[in-house]
Amino acid sequence: MQFGIFSIGEVAPDPLGGRTPTEHERIKAMTALAVRAEEAGLDVFAVGEHHAPPYVCSAPPLLLAHVAARTRRLILSTATTLVTTNDPVRVAEEFALLQHLADGRVDLMTGRGDTPDVYPWFGQDLRQGHELARENYALLHRLWREEQVDWRGRSRARLDGFTSTPRPLGGVPPFVWHAAVRSPETAERAAYYGDGFFADNLHGPVEHHARLVDLYRTRYAEHGHGTAEQAVVGIGGQVFVRARSQDAVREFRPYFDRSRAYGGRYSLEECAARTPLVVGSPDEAVEKILGFREAYGDCQRQLFAVDHGGLPLKTALEQIDLLGERIVPVLRRELAVGRAPAAPPGPRHPATRPRAGALG
Template sequence: MQFGIFTVGDVTADPTTGRTPTEGERIKAMTAIAVKAEEIGLDVFATGEHHNPPFVPSSPTTMLGWIAARTERLILSTATTLITTNDPVKIAEDFAMLQHLADGRVELMLGRGNTGPVYPWFGQDIRQGIPLAVENYALLHKLWREDVVDWAGRFRTPLQGFTSTPRPLDGVPPLVWHGSIRSPEIAEQAAYYGDGFFANNIFWPKDHFRKLIDLYRQRYAHYGHGTAEQAIVGLGGQIFMRKNSQDAVREFRPYFDNAPVYGHGPSLEEFTRDTPLTVGSPQEVIDKTLTFRDTFGHYQRQLFLMDHAGLPLKTVLDQLDLLGEDVLPVLRKEFALGRPADVPDAPTHASLVADRDARALQAHQDLKQEMAR
């Protein structure tokens, strides 16, 4: 089981002081949070991709490259790579380059984004969002697996005899997660390719996300990648902690009430009751996070959102200390209990290389046996 954090990179005023960080301060804060994530023993850091205020992470590979140079173990991922408005050729080359620089510690999560105007800004039509996601990933998948590509589709100019450079590290592309909060077509796409499926389990009730994950698991098995229980599932979550539950609620309330994404809507109490948001003690975070397994089955990755809504950097770093000291050891132990032996861990670059080599060896042995008959 992998644990990590993700950031959306919002630049939001602190409602308790009225101060808004500069873009530079927010970018530096995100990188400091990533370095802290490795320090406390987390496995993954992921950043969103946005091209509109109040968000700053418009160039995830630039940010992840900086973090790669300052970490040794942390898996570096996107929380959204816009497969609809980025050129698949550029994605293929940027992430392969980053993969080499980070010695394989690179993944990406594909998504369509949540901002309608981004489509015309990059020359696309939001009404074609799903077809764009399907076609662009088909090309990206091909670019990473074939040295010379001939290709034609609806949404970009054809390719003839094209080779993306650099080639993936060790001939193995970065692991891809397909992220979704509402689209069954994306769950189907993840299942078809045998990739990971990430349900960003933060805003809506669990029954909504259970339907998407169940669909993905069923279709993963249908396409012959393994059993439904062996499908590669990741979940999001939101937490805010203090040693004392009442202190956590009192401190976080003004941030919740004024957050751009959910402020001025349901109360904090309603939101924590009806969604995965946990505001309370470390034990409450542990207890609620463990219920995710009961709802969704054994899964491979849990990412938490912890640095949004104007929270100061010091507060976020304090939260990470609590996560590393009081929560993470317990969650690792509890999630390991009762985990079936045939449920795989989340893939890593090393495991993907080993699987590729094992398949090649088996194919070679099968061929030798066939020739000997």
């Protein structure tokens, strides 16, 4: 199983110190997080796409290309790429080029996003969101697999014998995850294509996303890609750990209370009980994360947010170190026990090789 971190690039004030980082500082911080993730022995770094304040990463391929030059092993992914408002031709070109720059260490996570305003900004209609996602991904899928594409659709100009360049590295496209917060249509699309499904869960009840995963697994098998156990599942969440659980709760509470995602919905204790949020000691974190297997089955990837809600860079780097030293090694060992023989490893491009001892 692969473990990593993701960032949505939010610029938020630190409720303890009161200071808000600049956009420049926040962008540089995301690169620092990625480099530290590789140093800590994690497998994946992912970054989300947003086009309005308070977020700064409007062009994930550019950031990931910079990270690719600073790392050697880390798998680079989006979390997510807006499949509804991005031109599939540009996505095909940019991520194939990124594949070559990173020697295959590239994934793509597609999603519809959670900002309705973005649709008119890019000349699209929010009411056509599901249709845009369906049509745009169908074209992207073909562009990476066919040398010459003829295309007639509703969302973009026609294509006649079009060849996307560069071609995917070694003829193998980036692995695609379809991310959803609540959409069964997304789970169905992932299953139809035999792609991965990512339960994009930062603050939702675990049981809700477990139902989406079950739907995806069932439909993956029905579409003939393999058994339900062979489906490729990723899960998200946030972690905040300290040596003592009471210290973790005390330190994280101000960030939780003022978070755009969490604040005002329910208490920290209620959220930690119902959602993937992990706040406590390393041992408590391990225990809760191991419990996700009961809800989701054997998964291929787990990503953690470590810099959400105004957490300063220093604190986020400490979280990565704790993941690498105290949490992920235990999870690798424990999750290998009883893993279904049919469960696939985490996706990797053939041009890459797992590091020694990894249980990807």
